[in-house]
Amino acid sequence: MDKRKTVLVTGATSGVGLQVAKELHIKGYNVYASGRSKSVLQELIALGIHTIQADLLEDEAIEKVISQCPPLDIVIFSAGVGTFAYAHETTDEQIEQMMRVNVTAPMKLTSRILPEMMKQKSGHLIYVASQAGKVATPKAAVYAATKHALLGFVNATRMEVQSYGIHVTTINPGPIDTPFLDLADSTGSYKASLKKFLLSVDEVTNGILRVINRPVREVNLPWYMGISSKMYGMAPGIIEKVGRNFFMKK
Numbered sequence: 001m002d003k004r005k006t007v008l009v010t011g012a013t014s015g016v017g018l019q020v021a022k023e024l025h026i027k028g029y030n031v032y033a034s035g036r037s038k039s040v041l042q043e044l045i046a047l048g049i050h051t052i053q054a055d056l057l058e059d060e061a062i063e064k065v066i067s068q069c070p071p072l073d074i075v076i077f078s079a080g081v082g083t084f085a086y087a088h089e090t091t092d093e094q095i096e097q098m099m100r101v102n103v104t105a106p107m108k109l110t111s112r113i114l115p116e117m118m119k120q121k122s123g124h125l126i127y128v129a130s131q132a133g134k135v136a137t138p139k140a141a142v143y144a145a146t147k148h149a150l151l152g153f154v155n156a157t158r159m160e161v162q163s164y165g166i167h168v169t170t171i172n173p174g175p176i177d178t179p180f181l182d183l184a185d186s187t188g189s190y191k192a193s194l195k196k197f198l199l200s201v202d203e204v205t206n207g208i209l210r211v212i213n214r215p216v217r218e219v220n221l222p223w224y225m226g227i228s229s230k231m232y233g234m235a236p237g238i239i240e241k242v243g244r245n246f247f248m249k250k
Contacts, residue, residue: 004028004029004030005029005030005073005074006029006030006031006032006069006070006071006072006073006074007024007029007030007031007032007072007073007074007075007076008032008033008034008065008069008072008074008075008076008113009021009024009031009032009033009034009075009076009078010034010035010056010065010075010076010077010078010079010105010106010109011034011035011077011078011079011080011128012033012034012035012044012051012078013033013035013036013037013040013041013044014035014037014040015078015176015201016078016128016176016201016204016205016208017033017035017076017078017079017128018035018040019201019202019205020076020078020205020208020209021033021044021049022044022047022049023205023209024209025047025048025049027209029074030050031049031050032049032050032051032052032068032069032072033049033050033051033052034051034052034053034054034065034079035051035052035053035054035079036053036054036055038053041053050068052064052065052068052069056079056100056101056105057097057100057101061105062105062108062109062112065109066109066112066113071116071120072113072116072117072123073122073123073124074123074124074125074126074212075109075110075113075123075124075125075126076126076128076208077106077109077125077126077127077128078128079101079105079106080101080102080128080130081097081098081101081102082098082102082140082143083097083098083142083143084139084140084143085139086138086139086141087141087142090141090142094142095142098142098143098146099142099146102143102146102147102149102150103146103149103150103153106127106150106153107153110125110153110157113125114157114161114166117161117164117166118161118164118166121164121165122164122165122166123161123164123165123166123167124166124167124168124169124212124215125154125157125166125167125168125169126169126170126171126208126211126212127150127154127168127169127170127171128171128173128204128208129147129150129151129154129170129171129172130143130144130147130172130173130174131172131173131174131220132144132147133147133148133150133151133172134148134151134172136148151170151172154168154170158217167215168217169211169215169216169217169218169219170217170218170219171204171207171208171211171218171219171221172218172219172220172221173199173204173207173221174197174198174199174221174222175197175198175199176198176199176200176201176204177198177199177200177201197222199221199222203221203222204221207219207221
């Protein structure tokens with residue numbers, strides 16, 4: 001690195017966010033990690049990582065994160081929540097939770113981070129989205145909707161900031177073998193149905209690390225998911241007919 005770049009990682013107390021924060025610290029980045037778990041944040045502090053305890057469900061969390069960060073070179077939006085349930089069985093509370101954490105929090109953080117990046121004529125925003133943002137599946141109606149919304153926001157933002165030398169990347173993984181899946185689907189059926197296709201935390205972490213020095217528009221993980229989303233665009237009816245069987249089993 002030409003200089004010690006400063007990175008903010010949200011959702012840094014679990015799964016991919018946690019692993020990314022640790023790896024970036026090892027590589028010499030100045031890492032600011034935000035998340036909810038006090039015990040995990042203490043572990044990160046012991047490593048020399050700056051931490052911010054913040055629950056992005058709370059309105060004041062956005063301002064708290066921004067106020068405790070210096071000017072940022074890179075931001076990795078890794079915080080996310082999900083509940084896998086049929087649309088008619090998803091509660092108002094679950095809908096609100098997914099919309100706040102997956103959509104409005106990254107939008108609000110972005111709006112506050114961008115002015116400084118625009119002044120410095122540089123920066124890199126990396127959003128951990130999902131293949132669900134490209135191809136919706138049964139029992140993930142609201143979750144998929146949040147990721148569709150995030151991708152729409154990011155795609156427009158990318159065009160808006162291109163002339164300022166700011167890079168914008170989406171990481172679009174399929175299902176990842178993390179505690180997220182256990183929390184999202186208490187029945188375990190989702191994880192069991194897709195066991196052969198689950199990504200490891202290392203695979204997604206490595207995908208993020210690769211784009212930091214070589215920015216690209218998007219990364220689809222695994223790579224063939226990019227093909228399936230293009231096929232969906234050309235023949236959605238066929239893909240829906242085939243794909244629904246993975247998710248509609250009781």
